[in-house]
Amino acid sequence: MVMLLSAVFFSVFQRLQQPGDMTSRLALIMSNPSIPGVRDIANRERVTFAGESTITFQITLNSFDPASGQLSGNIGAVDAADNTPEGKKVHLRLISRFRPSTIEIPLSRGIYDLNTVPFDLEAEGTARVFPSDVYAIQYYWLLDDGRQSGTGANTIVIAGERLSDYELRAAVGREYLDFLLRRNRYQQGWVYTIALSPLVLLLGFVIASSRPRTNPAEVAIEAAVGILALLPLRQVLVPAYVSTFNTVDYILGFEFVLFIAWLLFVVTRPAPPEPPDRLPRDRPKERDPRPGQRWREWKRQLER
Incomplete structure (x- = not known):
């Protein structure tokens, strides 16, 4: 997407x-x-x-x-x-x-x-x-x-x-x-490469947050790191004499919206259901009887 x-x-x-x-x-x-x-x-x-x-x-x-x-x-x-x-x-x-x-x-x-x-x-x-x-x-x-x-x-x-x-x-x-x-085409390539580099970070963020049992707090921290990485790029890439709204501003704004949208999706999505074979946390797990106790129970049953 x-x-x-x-x-x-x-x-x-x-x-x-x-x-x-x-x-x-x-x-x-x-x-x-x-x-x-x-x-x-x-x-x-x-x-x-x-x-x-x-x-x-x-x-x-x-x-x-x-x-x-x-x-x-x-x-x-x-x-x-x-x-x-x-x-x-x-x-x-x-x-x-x-x-x-x-x-x-x-x-x-x-x-x-x-x-x-x-x-x-x-x-x-x-x-x-x-x-x-x-x-x-x-x-x-x-x-x-x-x-x-x-x-x-x-x-x-x-x-x-x-x-x-x-x-x-x-x-x-x-x-x-x-x-x-x-x-110069080399300058264009350099500016576009740096401006689009946060998309690589966003891709890793999407893959990591798609795993089950993702902690929303960790997702928020990762998204905040990506958003902070966007803030200084405009001053680095755009010369001081370019004061108008330009393509780099559109790219960084588009990436900012993608970070916020995916963060909102991960935080608000419902938690996946627990597997049926997994016991609830508040229920104590039963221990298997010892091998000796199991043998004595079988012996009593045979004697009857």
């Missing part, structure tokens, strides 16, 4: 964990990294997206704050043309469903003397499905350098060390600049 309820519970949460706020374009692009222009970027990895322009953007993604939903980084631009005037700047316009913004980027002559400017990108997503939270950054971008309109620039994307808790996937095209942040 416990395993059946658990299966139903987690099948419901599989539906809640799907990033339903993504647009169909981003969902299609991000679902398959083999599509041209879509790349998985490991921690501290440098990935290049080719374009036809002489301008190259270098985007360094430094950190992500789930509380504010902002992906922070730096961006610089290099123009390979020989006639680039000194001090020229490029205006990069970023358009999202939140608000449009324009970044003024000074053009550099080479990648080694790159001048960068900070920027913030707004993300869609919620921490209520932690640790399976997914964050989508969707932007249309427009480059206007005085000579061309569009975004045919080469793009270099670098994932910073502070993004090590996430798996990063980038989709860079002529018209769009998209990022998908998904929490």
Whole structure:
């Protein structure tokens, strides 16, 4: 029964964990990294997206704050043309469903003397499905350098060390600049394993309390130990910046209800009947006669 309820519970949460706020374009692009222009970027990895322009953007993604939903980084631009005037700047316009913004980027002559400017990108997503939270950054971008309109620039994307808790996937095209942040699968596995570990304790509790002649006082003590084990797990598993009600809270609450329900069942169930061949405690047990006394009784009967 416990395993059946658990299966139903987690099948419901599989539906809640799907990033339903993504647009169909981003969902299609991000679902398959083999599509041209879509790349998985490991921690501290440098990935290049080719374009036809002489301008190259270098985007360094430094950190992500789930509380504010902002992906922070730096961006610089290099123009390979020989006639680039000194001090020229490029205006990069970023358009999202939140608000449009324009970044003024000074053009550099080479990648080694790159001048960068900070920027913030707004993300869609919620921490209520932690640790399976997914964050989508969707932007249309427009480059206007005085000579061309569009975004045919080469793009270099670098994932910073502070993004090590996430798996990063980038989709860079002529018209769009998209990022998908998904929490590291090893961190997800660790959180779910620790959060579900009280179910093992509950299983042992169910097996032990199913035996006949179970003492209700012992059952209450075992259940209290299991309930106390649930209390500190939330502080250990959920980061401080996740203040919303999330998946871990649902799991721990579900386990708490299971402990209380089984405790109530064991304490209130009727005691099993005693075996018929067992004597009541208040009735003295008759002793068998000694072998000598038994022999003398048989001898008297034979003499009669």
